Amino acid sequence: MVGPAAEIGLSPCPAVGAKSAASCGTFIHFPRLAGSLGSVRCFILPWRACRQAITALLLGTAALRAHPEIEAALTRLNSAIAAAPENAELYLTRGDLYAKHDAWIPAEANYLRAAELAPLLPGLARARGALALSTQDFHGAMAHLNQALELSPTDAEAMILRVGAWVALGNRSGGLADLEAALKLLPSPGPELFLTRAALHVSPADAIASLDAAMARIGLAHTLQLRALELEEAHGHVDAALRRLDTLARQSERRETWLKRRGDLLTRAGRHAQARTAYADALAAIESLPDWLRDSPDSVALAAELARLAAPQPPSSS
Amino acid sequence: MKLARLVLLISLLAGPSLQAATTVVRGPYLQSATPTSMVVRWRTDNTEASVVSYGTERNQLTSTAKSEGIVTEHIVHLANLQPNTRYFYAVGPVPLMPPANPNAPVAAKKAEAEDAPGRAAVSSFTTPPPVGPAKPSRIWVLGDPGTKNAVQKAVRDVYYKFTATRATDLWVMLGDNAYPDGTDADYQRAVFDIYPETLRTSPLWSVLGNHDGKSANSLTQSGVYYEVFTFPTQGQAGGVMSGTEAYYAFDYANIHFVCLDSHDSDRSANGAMMQWLKADLAATQRDWIIAFFHHPTYTKGTHDSDKDNDSAGRMNDMRAIFLPVLEQGGVDLILTGHSHVYERSWLIDGHYGKSDTFVAAKHVKQKQDGRADGEGAYRKPRRRTPNFGEISVVTGSAGHASAKPVPLNHPAFYLSLNEAGSSVIDVDGAKLEFTFLNDKGEKRDWFTIVKE
Numbered sequence: 001m002v003g004p005a006a007e008i009g010l011s012p013c014p015a016v017g018a019k020s021a022a023s024c025g026t027f028i029h030f031p032r033l034a035g036s037l038g039s040v041r042c043f044i045l046p047w048r049a050c051r052q053a054i055t056a057l058l059l060g061t062a063a064l065r066a067h068p069e070i071e072a073a074l075t076r077l078n079s080a081i082a083a084a085p086e087n088a089e090l091y092l093t094r095g096d097l098y099a100k101h102d103a104w105i106p107a108e109a110n111y112l113r114a115a116e117l118a119p120l121l122p123g124l125a126r127a128r129g130a131l132a133l134s135t136q137d138f139h140g141a142m143a144h145l146n147q148a149l150e151l152s153p154t155d156a157e158a159m160i161l162r163v164g165a166w167v168a169l170g171n172r173s174g175g176l177a178d179l180e181a182a183l184k185l186l187p188s189p190g191p192e193l194f195l196t197r198a199a200l201h202v203s204p205a206d207a208i209a210s211l212d213a214a215m216a217r218i219g220l221a222h223t224l225q226l227r228a229l230e231l232e233e234a235h236g237h238v239d240a241a242l243r244r245l246d247t248l249a250r251q252s253e254r255r256e257t258w259l260k261r262r263g264d265l266l267t268r269a270g271r272h273a274q275a276r277t278a279y280a281d282a283l284a285a286i287e288s289l290p291d292w293l294r295d296s297p298d299s300v301a302l303a304a305e306l307a308r309l310a311a312p313q314p315p316s317s318s
Numbered sequence: 319m320k321l322a323r324l325v326l327l328i329s330l331l332a333g334p335s336l337q338a339a340t341t342v343v344r345g346p347y348l349q350s351a352t353p354t355s356m357v358v359r360w361r362t363d364n365t366e367a368s369v370v371s372y373g374t375e376r377n378q379l380t381s382t383a384k385s386e387g388i389v390t391e392h393i394v395h396l397a398n399l400q401p402n403t404r405y406f407y408a409v410g411p412v413p414l415m416p417p418a419n420p421n422a423p424v425a426a427k428k429a430e431a432e433d434a435p436g437r438a439a440v441s442s443f444t445t446p447p448p449v450g451p452a453k454p455s456r457i458w459v460l461g462d463p464g465t466k467n468a469v470q471k472a473v474r475d476v477y478y479k480f481t482a483t484r485a486t487d488l489w490v491m492l493g494d495n496a497y498p499d500g501t502d503a504d505y506q507r508a509v510f511d512i513y514p515e516t517l518r519t520s521p522l523w524s525v526l527g528n529h530d531g532k533s534a535n536s537l538t539q540s541g542v543y544y545e546v547f548t549f550p551t552q553g554q555a556g557g558v559m560s561g562t563e564a565y566y567a568f569d570y571a572n573i574h575f576v577c578l579d580s581h582d583s584d585r586s587a588n589g590a591m592m593q594w595l596k597a598d599l600a601a602t603q604r605d606w607i608i609a610f611f612h613h614p615t616y617t618k619g620t621h622d623s624d625k626d627n628d629s630a631g632r633m634n635d636m637r638a639i640f641l642p643v644l645e646q647g648g649v650d651l652i653l654t655g656h657s658h659v660y661e662r663s664w665l666i667d668g669h670y671g672k673s674d675t676f677v678a679a680k681h682v683k684q685k686q687d688g689r690a691d692g693e694g695a696y697r698k699p700r701r702r703t704p705n706f707g708e709i710s711v712v713t714g715s716a717g718h719a720s721a722k723p724v725p726l727n728h729p730a731f732y733l734s735l736n737e738a739g740s741s742v743i744d745v746d747g748a749k750l751e752f753t754f755l756n757d758k759g760e761k762r763d764w765f766t767i768v769k770e
Contacts, residue, residue: 100531188544188551190561218551221561222594223560254600296648298704
């Protein structure tokens with residue numbers, strides 16, 4: 001995968017052979033938008049060629065046999081729809097059930113039926129937008145999600161979904177605006193959303209600032225601090241990176257690997273004396289461990305390496 | 319007409335008193351326990367203030383903790399507690415004053431506190447011990463319990479009989495806690511109505527299952543699961559700060575627990591959960607590492623870990639991406655559910671493929687049954703040694719076993735049973751004992767790991 005999506009971490013699905021029961025196409029996984037919102041696996045559907053199958057699935061005549069755990073839920077919904085065939089909400093629910101199990105064809109069919117019955121049904125446009133993202137119909141997704149946000153301007157889930165559409169269409173700033181708006185609405189967003197926000201910033205300084213703002217909000221989450229450290233290192237901000245390393249080391253019961261990394265960073269920056277001090281500190285951190293941790297194979301190997309790195313360098317022969 | 323006026327008059331007069339008669343409809347229940355803190359949660363049918371009265375004597379609940387607001391969903395953080403100490407507590411809208419006569423006999427004082435008008439009952443909990451030193455610990459493990467049916471209750475009652483007066487130090491749910499959709503109503507009936515006694519005396523920890531995920535979203539930290547539970551996002555219970563309740567860690571005595579979200583968080587090798595896991599495993603100094611998540615790395619029960627399309631590849635991800643890191647980090651025990659059976663491995667390491675690639679000579683590190691009264695316990699060096707082997711347990715039948723025959727033929731497992739039941743872990747210093755109890759009260763499996 002290339003282009004803006006790849007730049008912010010949207011990549012081919014890493015799942016080992018992850019294919020849905022209904023699948024015969026290509027999946028793309030959006031790791032930064034994981035979850036029911038953004039488990040946005042993209043699949044090219046030849047669904048118009050499958051109308052007969054869609055009809056059968058729409059009517060519930062072909063259960064998801066590969067997913068026995070949802071058969072009961074499907075049976076309940078089928079019965080409810082049989083009793084109230086004009087109830088659009090039931091079709092939306094059944095479409096969601098299929099979509100959660102990556103069965104895009106029957107999901108689409110049920111959403112279409114719901115749209116026929118009640119075009120403005122709450123949640124329907126968002127669901128159709130999510131499905132369009134899953135089928136790589138990004139313009140369609142944008143249209144559905146625009147409608148969802150017109151109907152419900154504070155729908156954070158729709159905003160986050162639209163981030164995916166913006167990015168796929170090459171508009172980072174649109175995605176960033178939606179993500180900022182969604183983050184303001186969410187009471188306790190997870191770190192992944194803040195990592196995505198940082199990735200949407202073009203400027204490293206802006207990305208770092210956004211991570212600091214995130215940590216001010218949700219605490220010094222390891223992954224946010226680590227990403228900020230990586231950005232500082234990548235852009236040569238040695239002292240800022242050292243401060244972040246110190247924070248990470250303070251948060252850890254075992255400081256030796258962070259102190260080793262501090263030494264490595266200082267070495268790369270040509271600050272060799274300070275680097276040796278950091279390596280010596282790391283060695284001391286290992287020495288202070290209880291013996292059963294100090295004597296573990298990892299610790300023994302690291303201590304040997306640190307002892308070599310911390311040793312005074314022989315004077316130059318020149 | 320007269321009758322209607324009378325009813326109106328009665329309702330007007332009765333209104334204020336009815337308003338005051340707030341009822342606790344959920345809990346209290348205990349969350350995010352640390353040696354010095356506890357989160358107490360409960361729900362009332364009407365809004366009121368959130369106050370916990372507590373103390374180390376049942377009749378002397380002289381300390382109070384409050385949270386802001388007039389609410390129905392009460393979350394109160396008790397801080398500055400003493401480790402390994404039994405606290406008595408009561409929840410309500412106002413502090414529970416000490417009994418009028420402190421010199422009264424103990425029995426009378428107890429009755430006075432418990433029976434005071436408008437007061438909730440007095441419950442108790444014991445704070446976790448200081449982190450690090452060993453302490454005999456009992457852990458109850460429930461996988462996929464939330465069926466609300468007689469099997470779930472039978473499994474519960476078997477454990478209650480088994481543990482009797484031995485306190486449950488903590489309990490763990492492996493996801494799918496409330497069928498079918500993890501809604502608030504499902505949680506009420508499948509969790510809060512089923513385990514009220516354990517909920518108010520032992521802290522409950524959980525991971526997200528696929529059925530919980532129908533009403534929750536890990537990315538936004540929203541939905542019923544995230545509203546019902548309070549888990550540590552700041553590393554306050556031990557481990558590295560994750561910033562999310564979807565995956566987190568906590569310590570209990572000399573045990574480090576790692577809780578992963580196999581359902582709804584990014585499972586990629588460079589994702590946030592993996593970055594956090596690596597840092598967390600590298601940081602811990604506990605003797606034991608127990609990891610738990612919903613989707614099993616191996617199973618041939620009601621799910622098949624060999625099928626790529628089963629559970630949308632989540633089992634593959636946990637086996638191929640996360641298991642190597644857990645093993646490298648020295649994990650001792652992996653607990654999972656999802657498959658409604660009981661499956662228990664030998665001490666194994668290094669198997670990340672499909673079942674047909676499992677080679678006992680290569681992957682089984684110790685071939686005995688693990689039973690001290692059988693072929694002998696599993697033995698591991700106390701010094702943390704990567705890839706020395708772990709026991710993998712699928713214990714996903716606390717609500718039901720499979721109604722249909724299932725293969726139960728994964729070669730990684732020493733024992734596979736299609737039986738409802740729950741699991742019990744007893745850790746005492748360098749010894750970990752594991753027991754599986756079925757819903758008939760039979761001890762169907764057991765093994766021991768000893769560190770030396």
